[in-house]
Amino acid sequence: MKIGREDFEAFLKGEKDIRPYIELDPVAGSYSVFGVKTASNPNYLVKAIYEMYESNLDKKLAVQAVRKLFRSVGMGSVGLNNLLKKLDLNLSPAEFLMLVFKLQHQQGWGAPFELIEQSDKRIRLRTKQTFESQIMKDWNMAVCGIHQGWIEGILFAATGKNWFCLETKCHAKGDDVCEFIADQVESSWRFKAQAIVKGDSAITEYIEHKPLNGTIKLIDDPVVMMPRFIFTSMMNSLKKTMGEMPAGGVNYRAYMEMGKENVEHYKKMGIDKPNILSDMAFAFYSQMGWFSVLKTEWNEATKTKTMTLTHTVESEAFGNTGKNVCFCTAGLLAGIIEGSFGIKVQAKEIKCRSKGDEYCVFAITNKTENSQ
Structure with a gap:
């Protein structure tokens, strides 16, 4: 079917709907x-797509994974944008965003959209409900990752610039509408990292893994994966060479520098x-499997975190040893605090799962002049 400018103009004006332009051939x-x-x-x-991601991530991050997937789908609208220009x-x-959504939503992807606000760098729109807000309503939360991704991808296709879409209201969590705000933002390392710290993204979104090439990148930086048994082997080798306590001290200092x-x-x-610096470091190491932070407490009287x-990583690798084993983690925590706040500290493990x-549990205190 040949489509001309007059067809799109009639569609935009509401003089026609999508039905005359649908061609269905069941045999073919x-x-x-x-x-x-x-x-x-x-x-x-x-x-199934939502539940596949949710099985490895929590529900909030599953929605963001769906958003990333459908962002790529939305970017495919660049072909339509080029046709309109021709x-x-x-x-x-x-x-252009509203046109694409008319094409989508008249095919069953929810209710029509209403444009609430538009400028060069911000677009706000809403709908009574989206397709996924109906399907995933039992999650009782904001679930419109499909539409967030579409919005970001479509706007990138139209402008060549990066957009970030936030769902401010969602039919699936009991709101009367699904509402979205899209802002043009820089696609920077800082923006991505802060999204991870806030829990809006997971590092898995930014891992580029090419196993046959032997490369892994995390937000454009090369990284390596190290199995825990290799970690254990390295620690045991150092203990045999130096003795247990000296090895613990070396590991503490090495990981503090790291x-x-x-x-x-x-x-x-x-x-x-x-x-932000310390929270970012803790979030990254946590999501990379080093540890999980359950809580952080501050004692003002003793100046102890x-x-x-x-x-x-140590307690999981060594198992039950009857003693504290987390020298590397203690050093790592101390190094993060020292680097972030510009102060000298010492970290001591006071409870350990291996014990x-x-x-x-780690106590982090200011380092005195006499501290070793």
Whole structure:
């Protein structure tokens, strides 16, 4: 079916809807809209996508993973944008976004959208409900990752610039509408890292793994994965060479330096607030499997920060030994605090899962002149 400018103009004005432009050939198994082959959107498929991500991530991060997936889908609308330009039909980013959603939503992807606000760098729109807010309503939370991703991808296709979409209201969590705000933002390392710290993203979104090439990158930086049995082997080798206590001291100092270097890397990215620096480091190490932070407490009288962790790499690797084993983690925590706040501290493990305690607990205090 040949589509011309007059067809799109009639569609935009509401003089026509999408039905005359749908071609269905059940025998050939083809379904086309505006001459572009497409497919139906079964509920079970969308639910399966969400639940697949949720099985490895929590629900909030599963929604963000779906958002990333459908951002790529939205970027495919660049072909439609190029066609409109050839037809000398130049739409603003907001107008182009609304056109794509008309094409989508008249095929069953929820209720029509209403444009609430538009400028060069911000677009706000709402709908009574989206397709996924109906399917995933039992999650009782904001679930519209499909539409967040679409919005970001479509706007990138229209402008060539990065956009971030936030769902401020969602039908699935009991709101009367689903509402979205899209802002044009820089696609920077700092922006991505801060999203991870806030829990809006997971590091898995930014891992580029090419196993056959032997490379892994995390936000453009090369990284390596180290199995815990290799970690254990390294620690045991050092103990045999130096003795248990000297080995613990070497590990403490080595990982303290690693923590400080890690913070310095973040500073080079333009991050300078101490709390953000330390939170970022803790979030990254946690999501990379080093430990999980359960709680952090501050005692003003003794100037002591107490951190309660679980699943530390040492306690998981060594198991039940009857003694404290987390020298590397203690050094790492001290290095992160020193690098972030510009002070000298010492970290001591006061409880350890390898000793039979429920959690690994570390006391971090200011370092005195006489401290070793």
